[in-house]
Amino acid sequence: MTSTPTSARRSKISPERVQEFYDAVLDQLREHGYEALTMEGVAARACCGKSTLYRQWKSKPQLVAAALRANRQGTLAAVDTGTLAGDLREAARIAAGTSGRDTRLTQALGHAVLSDEELQAALREALVEPELAAFDAMVARAVARGEIGPDHPAVEFLPAQLMGVLRIRPVLEGRYADADYLVRFVDAALLPSLGITP
Structure with missing residues (x-):
């Protein structure tokens, strides 16, 4: 398989340099929000040409989504404890690991998440769809083991519940959702809704 010009250009940038770009994006995002973040500002902070960024990431939404994905620690795709209860608790711990930063x-993305279709698409591809696929895999394994029925009505709400409580606790209580809080939420709310005894 021959390399395309784009992939050849990408190979010249080290992982450390890419991380510098991501750090510049996240710093700008935290300081100024999405609307004020510009490719020019990121390039200036990362000491590179704007064209370098556009060669790697075709647009601001793609660069932001890539930076957010790289900022994540842990992945739900790796979770497989042997039980659905164990999987959901481990998913809660992973989600809690970056809850403050995320x-x-x-x-900081603010209104742009709702109004910018390109940003929505980039975030869905980079962040949301992999997590939904991981939840689907957890459920499929649970169904295969006979832990829950294939059409259990609570299943479709699992991602929204776990990710939703992660985002809403700071608004309701002024505190981030740590691992203890999220695991207790799994045991008190998610597992009973699935008919699983914690």
Whole structure:
């Protein structure tokens, strides 16, 4: 398979340099919000030409989504404890690991998440769809093991509930959702809704 000109250009940038670009994006996002973030500002902070950024990421939404994805620690795709209860608790711990940083960054995206279709698409591809696929895999394994029925009505709400409580606790209580809080939420709300005894 031959390399395209784009992939050849990309190979010249080290992972460390890419991380510098991402750090510049996240700093700008935290400081000024999404609307004020510009490719020019990121380039200036990362000491590179704007064209370098556009060669790697075709647009601001793609660069922001890539930076947010790289900022995540842990992945739900790796979770497989042998039980649905164990999987959901581990998913809660992983989600809690970056809840403060992720929540602040999500809040920095502000109105743009709802109004910018290109940003929505980039975030769905980079962040949302992999998590939904991981939840689907957890449920499929649970169904195969006979833990829950294939058409259990609570299943479709699992991602919204776990991710939703992660985002809303700072608004309701002024505190981020840590691992203890999220695991207790899994045991008190999610598992009973699935008919699973914690």
